[in-house]
Amino acid sequence: MKIQTRIISAAMLVVAITTIVYAVYFLGKERKAVRTQLEATIKNNETLLKVVTAGPLYDGNVEQLDTILDSLFTNPDIVRIELQEFNGNIRMYRTRTPAPTMGETITNHVVISRNIDALGEIYTIYSTALLEQRLLQSRSQIVLFSVVLVLGLSGVIFLVAKGLTGPIERLTVAARDMANGHLDREINASGAEELRSLGQSFIRMRDAIRGKMADLESQNEALRLKDQAIASSINGIVIASPTGVITYVNAAFLHLWGYDQESDVLGRSVVDFWEDKDGAAQVMQAVLTSGGSHGELRARKSDGSPCDVEYSASVVKNASGATTHLMGSFVDVTERKIAAEALQESESRLQQVVRVSGIGIFDHNQLTDTIYWSPQQREIYGWGSQETVTLDGFIRAIHPEDAARITEAMRRAHDPSGDGLFDVEHRIIRSDGAVRWLTTRSRTFFDTIDGTRRPIRTVGAVRDITEQKQAEQEREKLHAQLTHAQKMESIGRLAGGVAHDFNNMLSVILGYTTLMKGKLPAADPLMQFLQEIEHAAIRSRDLTSQLLAFSRKQVVAPRTVNLIRLIESVQKSLTRMIGEDIELRVIPAEGLWSVKIDPMQVDQIIMNLAINARDAMPNGGSLTIETANVQLDEAYCRQHAGFRPGSFVxxxxxxxxxxMSKEILSHVFEPFFTTKEFGKGTGLGLATVYGIVKQNDGFISVYSEVGQGTTFRIYLPRAVDEKALPEALSPAAAPALSGACTVGLVEDDAMVRELTLLLLKTLGYSVLVANSPAHALSLCERKDIPIDLLMTDVVMPGMNGKELLRRANAIRPGIRVLFMSGYTANVIAHHGVLDDGIKFIQKPFSIADLAQKVQDAIRGGS
Structure with missing residues (x-):
């Protein structure tokens, strides 16, 4: 019987016995557990019945007793329950039908009493049928499990036994194959550890035999190859005796010297074939003395023609160390020497061209890992002429920000599956620390070595393009500045375009609100609503004013001023505004030039920039305001789009x-752009500054770094009239004029006309209303109507305000006029309204502004 059969039989017997013992033990334990569970249920029900049935039985509550019995009867183990009186009469019962046919029954008797009174008794009959069914199911499951277990373990045992005996059988077959000389067949060394060890020993033995046989075959092949190599070598091979007598030559030797037969040279001395025989004899003696020699001699061919021959000679010794033969190898290098001289001349010309072009050349031999750097390449990188620079040194010179990109491009260029091209622009850091832009182009050549395609040589050129890059960056910078200026101009035109209609509407809202407030008592509940409307209108008016400032179209009154005086006038209020945790430093320049600008615009610039700085320093900091005289030249202006040469403050x-980040800086002057929380800013502060500077023919630049701070530089043109006027004092409140004054009101917009009429009447003036310039002129022609002031819109259909004034002056010489408009400054200026001495009020206006302007115009004051 086989070992495999014995192992399987023994294991099957052990498994069967173990399974039977386990089944008997488990079923006994299961029966005991089920019985114990039933007895516990009977005990619990007995206790429960004593507690819950005493009260209803004592009270005669039949419904509650029925409920209790129904609830108890839900237990499937109960087959009958009876409630009896002590005389044996059954008051109520429950019986399960059909009755169980298997198992035994257990009767439980409970006496129900209250205090010391016996009320009745309950008989409960339990059946073990369900428990028997569970035990029967368990037996079936155990039998099934046992069968599956036995079958499964049988399979496992079979596989284990197979695993033990299989390797032994395979090793037996392997030993038989090796004995028959089949060394190429594989040996499976699997199985248990001892079997694997035995199998490995078989493998080592087979490999050792195979190695020995391979060595013998290799040696034989090597001998055949050597003979063939010598015979077919393109080099001339000669073997001679120690005295120089030729005993063997190959075909290449005969061809080199121009002979046809071996017999023409065999037996002759090797010295006979050289032009300088004495020199050849010395070479042979040197070979015998030193064991070898290498050099170049001029030979004489059979036809007498000369040729340059490169030789390599050595001695052949026997086992005892005695010289038995001389061996020489010869190559005709005549054509190679001619080509080398031509190549040297060509390389010299190429070096001169490269030197003139300023292009660096490099040549990397990957097989020898040697690199040639041309003088121009060394000059570009800042390397010394004798400095040894490896490929690592070349890579270290690459700018850190470009290193990853260049390394990846080099990897692709050296990938055998690619084309070997490398063409990139990158930066380097020279040995002197200077950063230069280069364009590097190279080509990597590949060859198949040992069956693998590998890079063998990389040749490339390097050109310094730093100046070209700088020029491109300047062009891009100028283009970005020009684009930004054009964008800001477009936004400004849009902002100014809505000013007129918006100002007219605000005039109506603000005016009627003021009139309604004057009509209502201060305690009226509507007063609060009117104040909110007024505040919203004022904020809208200010917003429009800021938009007009940004678009460089607000109405201003420029004059020659000194910035230092204006800064000093707002310094105290500026300190209060920025807070005590921010240090304010003012650094005035001596001899500061004057500028021509509306002083209120200077206040707007300083306040908006100070607010912007304050919000950027929530934890405190330093705010510095400096002034200086600067002269911008052509070179500076070429690098800053929009700047022009000249004198500036x-x-x-x-x-x-x-x-601020670069992204924020690119939008910082755009209206409504803000980084503040919603409701914390309009986004018009810096836009207003930008518009004011541009309106006054100035320039503005900003520089900022995140975490470092921000600097705004504003260049305002130097005033032609250097004499700065003293700052105007706030005008004293003028006394109200008598209601005897008559105002001629000319306005084509009906809503604005009606509102202005009411405001003037509220101020106590008599008003003549004209809805067109022609109507106003007809009123002027009437001598019986006094007109103390002509208040007219600037832009009207048919005739503008300036033309109306000219014609009215012809009718009533010296008539005073007050112009009003909601149009932007450039439109008003186009109509000549902003000339010196002309009185003007900008829509929307409050009743207080109107009162002041009318009084100034009638009195002829400023």
Whole structure:
């Protein structure tokens, strides 16, 4: 019987016995557990019945007793329950039908009493039928499990036995194959550890035999190859005796010297074939003395023609170390020497061309890992002429920001599956620390070595393009500045375009609100609503004013001023506004030039920049305001789009706050752009500054770094009239004029006309209303009507306000006029209204503004 059969039989017997013992033990334990569970249920029900049935039985509550019995009867183990009186009469019962046919029954008797009174008794009959069914199911499951277990373990045992005996059988077959000389067949060394060890021993033995046989075959092949190599070598091979007598030559030797037969040279001395025989004899003696020699000699062919031959000679010794033969190898290098001289001349010309072009050349031999750097390449990288620079040194010179990109491009260029091209622009850091832009182009050549395609040589050129890059960057910078200026101009035109209609509507809202407030008592509940409307209208008016400032179209009154005086006038209020945790430093320049600008615009610039700086320093910091005289030249202006040469006053406002990113800087002057929380800013502060500077023919630049702070530089043109006027004092409140004054009101917009009429009447003036310039002129022609002031819109259909004034002056010489308009400054200026001495009020206006302007116009004051 086989070992495999014995192992399987023994294991099957052990498994069967173990399974039977386990089944008997488990079923006994299961029966005991089920019985114990039933007895516990009977005990619990007995206790429960004593507690819950005493009260209803004592009270005669039949419904509750029925409920209790029904609830108890839900237990499937109960087959009958009876409630009896002590005389044996059954008061109520429950019986399960059909009655169980298997198992035994257990009767439980409970006496129901209350205090010491016996009320009745309950008989409960339990059946073990369900428990028997569970035990029967368990037996079936155990039998099924046992069968599956036995079958499964049988399979496992079979596989294990197979695994033990299989390797032994395979090793037996392997030993038989090796004995028959089949060394190429594989040996499976699997199985248990001892079997694997035995199998590995078989493998080592087979490999050792195979190696020995391969060595013998290799040696035989090597001998055949050597003979064939010598015979077919393109080099001339000669073997001679120690005295120089030729005993063997190959075909290449005969061809080199121009002979046809071996017999023509065999037996002759090797010295006979050289032009300088004495020199050849010395070479042979040197070979015998030193064991070898290499050099070049001029030979004489059979036809007498000379040729240059490169030789390599050595001695052949026997086992005892005695020289038995001389062996030489010869190559005709005549054509190679001619080509080398031509190549040297060509390389010299190429070096001169490269030197003149300024292009660096490099040549990397991957097989020898040697690199040639041309003088121009060394000059570009800042390397010394004798400095040894490896490929690592070349890579280290690459700018860190470009290193990853260049490394990846080099990897692709050296990938055998690619074309080997490398063409990139990158930066380097020269040995002197200077950063230069280069364009590097190279080609990697590949060859198949040992069956693998590999890079063998990389040749490339390097050109310095730093100046070209700088020029491109300047062009891009100028283009970006020009684009930004055009964008800001477009936004400004849009902002100014809505000013007129918006101002007219605001005039109506603000005016009627003021009139309604004057009609209502201060305690009226509607007063609060009117105040909110008025505040909203004022904020809208200010917003329009800021938009007009940004678009460089607000109405201003420029004059020659000194910035230092204006800064000093707002310094105290500026300190209060920015807070005590921010240090304010003012650095005035001596001899500061004057500028021509509306002083109120200077206040707007300083206040808006200060607010911007304050918000950038929530934890405190430093705010610095400086002034200086600067002269911008052509070179500077070429690098800054929009700048022009000339004399300028520089106003610098800087802080050390949070700073701004490049993305934010690109939008910083756009209206409504803000980084503040919703409701914390309109986004018009810096846009207003930008518009004011541009309106006054100035320039503005901003520089900022995140976490370092921000600096705004504002360049305002130097005033032609250097004499700065003293700052105007706030005009004293003029006394109200008598209601005897008559105002001629000319307005083509009906809503604005009606509102202005009411405001003037509220101020106590008599008003003559004209809805067109022609109507106004007809009123002027009437001598019986007094007109103390002509209040007219600037832009009207048919005739503008300036033309109306000219014609009215012809009718009533010296008539005073007050112009009003909601149009932007450039439109008004086009109509000549902003000339010196002309009185003007900008829509929308409040009743207080109107009162002041009318009084100034009638009195002829400023």
């Amino acid at each position: 520089l106003l610098t406002v800087s802080d050390n706050g949070n700073g």
